[in-house]
Amino acid sequence: xxxxxxxxxxxxxxxxxxxxxxxxxxxxxxxxxxxxxxxxxxxxxxxxxxxxxxxxxxxxxxxxxxxxxxxxxxxxxxxxxxxxxxxxxxxxxxxxxxxxxxxxxxxxxxxxx
Amino acid sequence: xxxxxxxxxxxxxxxxxxxxxxxxxxxxxxxxxxxxxxxxxxxxxxxxxxxxxxxxxxxxxxxxxxxxxxxxxxxxxxxxxxxxxxxxxxxxxxxxxxxxxxxxxxxxxxxxx
Numbered sequence: 001x002x003x004x005x006x007x008x009x010x011x012x013x014x015x016x017x018x019x020x021x022x023x024x025x026x027x028x029x030x031x032x033x034x035x036x037x038x039x040x041x042x043x044x045x046x047x048x049x050x051x052x053x054x055x056x057x058x059x060x061x062x063x064x065x066x067x068x069x070x071x072x073x074x075x076x077x078x079x080x081x082x083x084x085x086x087x088x089x090x091x092x093x094x095x096x097x098x099x100x101x102x103x104x105x106x107x108x109x110x111x112x113x
Numbered sequence: 114x115x116x117x118x119x120x121x122x123x124x125x126x127x128x129x130x131x132x133x134x135x136x137x138x139x140x141x142x143x144x145x146x147x148x149x150x151x152x153x154x155x156x157x158x159x160x161x162x163x164x165x166x167x168x169x170x171x172x173x174x175x176x177x178x179x180x181x182x183x184x185x186x187x188x189x190x191x192x193x194x195x196x197x198x199x200x201x202x203x204x205x206x207x208x209x210x211x212x213x214x215x216x217x218x219x220x221x222x223x224x225x226x
Contacts, residue, residue: 030212031212033213033214041218042202042216042217042218042219043157043202043214043216045213045214048211048212048213090154092156092157094157096212098212099144099145099206099212100162101147101159101162102147102159102204102206102214103159104149104156104157104158104159105156106155106156107154107155107156109154
C-alpha cells in the first residue's frame with residue numbers, strides 16, 4: 001500500500017491570491033492524480049500529473065488556473081491560481097501503481113474569502 | 114461515456130442491522146471497481162478493490178460483490194456500528210481511461226445507537 005501526505009491540511013486565502021498544495025507519496029508510483037471535491041459533491045478529476053512532462057487536464061480545467069508539477073515518481077504539486085470563492089473545496093491527491101488499488105491523501109481544505 | 118450511480122443517496126439504520134449499498138455502472142469494460150469510505154471533511158479510505166475477473170472480495174465485516182456483465186456492485190456491511198457512519202463511494206477504472214477513476218456520487222450512511 002501507499003501512504004500519501006498533503007500540505008497544507010487547510011488554508012484560508014484571500015481572493016486573487018494563489019496557493020500551492022504539496023503531495024508526497026511514500027513509494028514510487030506510476031500515476032498521480034489531483035481531484036477537487038466541492039461542498040456536498042462527489043470527486044471531480046482535475047488532471048493527471050505526468051512525471052517529467054506537462055499534466056493532462058480534464059475538460060473544464062486549464063493549466064493557467066491549476067498548474068501542476070511532478071518532478072519525480074513520489075512528489076507532485078497543485079497550484080490554485082487567482083483564487084475566487086468558487087475555488088473553495090477540498091483538493092485531494094491520489095496515486096496508484098498501474099491499475100492496482102488507488103490511494104488518496106487526507107485532502108487540503110481550501111476556503112477563499 | 115461511463116456513468117456510475119449509487120442508490121440510495123442516503124441511508125439511516127439502527128445499530129446492528131446489516132447495510133446494503135448499491136453501485137451501478139453503464140459500461141462493463143472496466144479493469145476494476147474500488148469501494149471507499151469518506152468521513153466528513155476528510156480524505157478517502159480504501160475499503161475493497163475488486164478486479165474485473167473477480168466476483169467478490171471480503172475484509173472483516175465488509176463484503177463486496179461484482180457482476181460486471183450487469184454493471185452492478187454491492188457492498189455489504191454486517192452488524193453495523195455507529196462508527197460505520199460515513200459516506201461510501203464506489204469508483205470504476207474503465208479500460209480506456211489510462212488508470213483514471215469514474216466516481217459515483219456516494220451513499221451517506223448514518224448508524225444510530
